[in-house]
Amino acid sequence: MKLYSAPGSCSSAAHICLLETGLDFALVKVDLGGDRRLPDGRYLNDINPKGYVPALELDNGEVLTENVAVLQYIADQKPESGLAPANGTLARYRLQEWLGFVNSEVHKTLGLLFNPKLAEVAKPALLEKFGQRAAYLDQHLAAHQYLMGDQFTVVDAYLYIVLGWCPMLGADLTPYPRLNAYLTRVAQRASVKAATGG
Structure with a gap:
């Protein structure tokens, strides 16, 4: 997984939760004040056409956006972390x-x-x-x-x-x-x- 995040922005919550789970991930820091060019030459809009973070790029290439969805996805990858109660409860x-x-x-x-x-x-x-x-x-x-x-x-x-x-x-x-x-x-x-x- 890759988390596209701007330090201090709401996407830092996803960074915290990934660290809590111990899941393997790469952090890609995004400068929201600049041109939003990423280290690989792409732009943030190439990852998330909405133009903001967080964006969580999954191992299969799909990208999940919106903090509420990203946070629950992270929690559900490691239920034993206790970061979210079980679905359906x-x-x-x-x-x-x-x-x-x-x-x-x-x-x-x-x-x-x-x-x-x-x-x-x-x-x-x-x-x-x-x-x-x-x-x-x-x-x-x-x-x-x-x-x-x-x-x-x-x-x-x-x-x-x-x-x-x-x-x-x-x-x-x-x-x-x-x-x-x-x-x-x-x-x-x-x-x-x-x-x-x-």
Whole structure:
């Protein structure tokens, strides 16, 4: 497998999860700020016509995109890793529920703040929306070590990476002590340190 990833982007969650599983993979770093040319001379759009990461190139040549799909695929290659509950169980649907929340409510909200064309007047509303989502997460984590309980899963890798953008976007996490404690816990994992250079 090859993971096309930009360090610090949401695709770093897939990098973390591949390290968690111990699966054999090659990491292809993509510079999203440049022309997106890859080391082999191709461009990112040659791999993923949508033009973004993650893209997971499978051994058979197929390419899987979209973080939610890529993360679950990785977890399912090594079920004993505990990165995702078994398919067909209620716990798996709970994982998908969390992945949907992180993707649409946290990632997309914070992601809009990266847009240099975003009107200044729109930023407070986005930060307020993010604050509501952070408060919900903080409340949930009062009774859980990780989003799914006591087990680290793919959604924790995803949330950790996305919340890492907060300092550069002006999103204040100090009002959320349990969320901060959670981030500290996740940061201590060997896979997270290896993927993020921590």
